[in-house]
Amino acid sequence: MKILVCTDGSEQSIKAVKKAASTAEHLEDASVTLIHVYYLDTAIISPHADGYVTGEILQRIDGEKKEEGKKKLVEAAKIFEEKNIKVNTLLTKGHPATTIIEEAKKGKYDLVVIGSRGLGGLKKLLLGSVSNAVAQEVESTVMIVK
Numbered sequence: 001m002k003i004l005v006c007t008d009g010s011e012q013s014i015k016a017v018k019k020a021a022s023t024a025e026h027l028e029d030a031s032v033t034l035i036h037v038y039y040l041d042t043a044i045i046s047p048h049a050d051g052y053v054t055g056e057i058l059q060r061i062d063g064e065k066k067e068e069g070k071k072k073l074v075e076a077a078k079i080f081e082e083k084n085i086k087v088n089t090l091l092t093k094g095h096p097a098t099t100i101i102e103e104a105k106k107g108k109y110d111l112v113v114i115g116s117r118g119l120g121g122l123k124k125l126l127l128g129s130v131s132n133a134v135a136q137e138v139e140s141t142v143m144i145v146k
């Protein structure tokens, strides 16, 4: 059974990772891939006085996001490794929802595990934009962990 587990490092996504691990533990043929998608939120990049963001700044932020993402994947992978479950990690740059949906389709996963909410601020809705888009568009079974 091919399982794709999505993590943004949030509390809710760690809960999803734990649920995925306790599910995979009981399967003989589980093949788990952990995905984290990093992106450059240009709204938080303060531009130079002339309004332009230099390539150098973008490159530095890109590097930082990539490093942060790697750490999140290592942390989440530990949860599987502690249970002796083999896990692959996937660090991709792009739009989180689109990238996860593409990977879920391309990789022909049987199950996608995702947290209901993530790092976003507004908690009024049950689902965040990523979990909502993934639940709507992915053809595999989706497990949304609350």
Ligand SMILES: Nc1ncnc2c1ncn2[C@@H]1O[C@H](COP(=O)(O)OP(=O)(O)OP(=O)(O)O)[C@@H](O)[C@H]1O
Binding pocket: 006, 007, 008, 010, 012, 013, 014, 016, 035, 036, 037, 038, 096, 113, 114, 115, 116, 117, 118, 119, 120, 121, 122, 127, 128, 129, 130, 131, 132
């Ligand atoms: N960049 C990402 N890479 C991998 N998985 C992600 C990413 N962002 C979110 N997820 C997954 O989606 C789940 C729900 O997060 P989502 O981003 O939809 O909610 P939110 O952050 O609360 O809201 P929003 O992002 O819409 O403000 C997370 O628990 C995580 O499993």
Ligand SMILES: [Mg+2]
Binding pocket: 008, 118, 119, 120, 128, 129, 130
């Ligand atoms: Mg989010």
